[in-house]
Amino acid sequence: MRTTVVAVVMVMLCVMMVHADVKPQRDFNLQRFAGRWYRVGLAYDSPSFVPYRDKLKASMGIITPLTNGNVNLTMWEATPLGCHSKLYQYEKTNVPGQFTYFSSRHNMVKDITVVDTNYTEYALVLKHKVFNSEYTQVALYGRSQRVRTEVISKFKALALSRGFSRESILTPPPAENCPQSGSG
Numbered sequence: 018m019r020t021t022v023v024a025v026v027m028v029m030l031c032v033m034m035v036h037a038d039v040k041p042q043r044d045f046n047l048q049r050f051a052g053r054w055y056r057v058g059l060a061y062d063s064p065s066f067v068p069y070r071d072k073l074k075a076s077m078g079i080i081t082p083l084t085n086g087n088v089n090l091t092m093w094e095a096t097p098l099g100c101h102s103k104l105y106q107y108e109k110t111n112v113p114g115q116f117t118y119f120s121s122r123h124n125m126v127k128d129i130t131v132v133d134t135n136y137t138e139y140a141l142v143l144k145h146k147v148f149n150s151e152y153t154q155v156a157l158y159g160r161s162q163r164v165r166t167e168v169i170s171k172f173k174a175l176a177l178s179r180g181f182s183r184e185s186i187l188t189p190p191p192a193e194n195c196p197q198s199g200s201g
Contacts, residue, residue: 039143041114042131047082049136054078055191056092057164058157060176062185070185072097074192075162085109088116093196100195132175139168141175155179155186162191 056076078092086109093102107116107129116129127144134140138160145153157164157172169188176186 039130039132039145041112042134045114045131045134046136047086047088047113050131050134050140051080051082052160054080054140054158054160055162056156057159057162058155058169058172058186058188060155060172060179060181060186061153062181070187073187073189074195075189076192077196078158093192095192095195100192100197102196133171139164139171141172143175143179153179155181157188 054077056078059073074095076092076094078090081089081091083089088107088109090105090107091102092105093100105118107118109116114131117126118129119125120127130143130145132141132143140158142156142158143153144156155172155176157169159168172188173183173186177183
């Protein structure tokens with residue numbers, strides 16, 4: 018019994034250490050981070066997502082800071098049924114640039130870390146659940162639907178360093194008319 022407990026604790030520590038090196042943007046500034054972003058890159062290898070990789074389009078989101086330090090993210094995504102929006106509510110943590118949110122799709126709380134951003138061009142964001150890599154994603158956001166090659170290389174390097182295969186790192190084409198003209 019004691020050996021089993023020690024083994025479980027060691028596994029948990031190793032898993033936690035994998036994500037312990039994830040640090041948010043130094044001196045993260047939520048007000049500068051607010052506004053319109055396009056998800057122009059995604060690394061995600063969940064088996065349930067694999068069949069949809071080639072259907073993914075760049076999506077648009079608006080980050081709205083709340084007075085209590087939390088954040089609302091409204092995302093528009095192009096689906097076969099049209100353009101749909103969804104509201105995500107990110108709760109602040111005691112570390113600027115790190116948030117949590119409840120994923121209704123996975124029925125669990127996930128961590129969001131803004132790993133790197135220059136606020137005017139790109140942001141690298143890690144979404145993960147420490148104990149289960151199946152729920153980990155690395156996303157590249159741009160203030161426009163196209164970002165420099167150097168930024169895409171930085172995104173791919175981060176995704177590879179998190180253990181993603183090259184096949185699971187996507188830079189989808191822009192979505193047309195999503196959100197509808199005049200929205201957002």
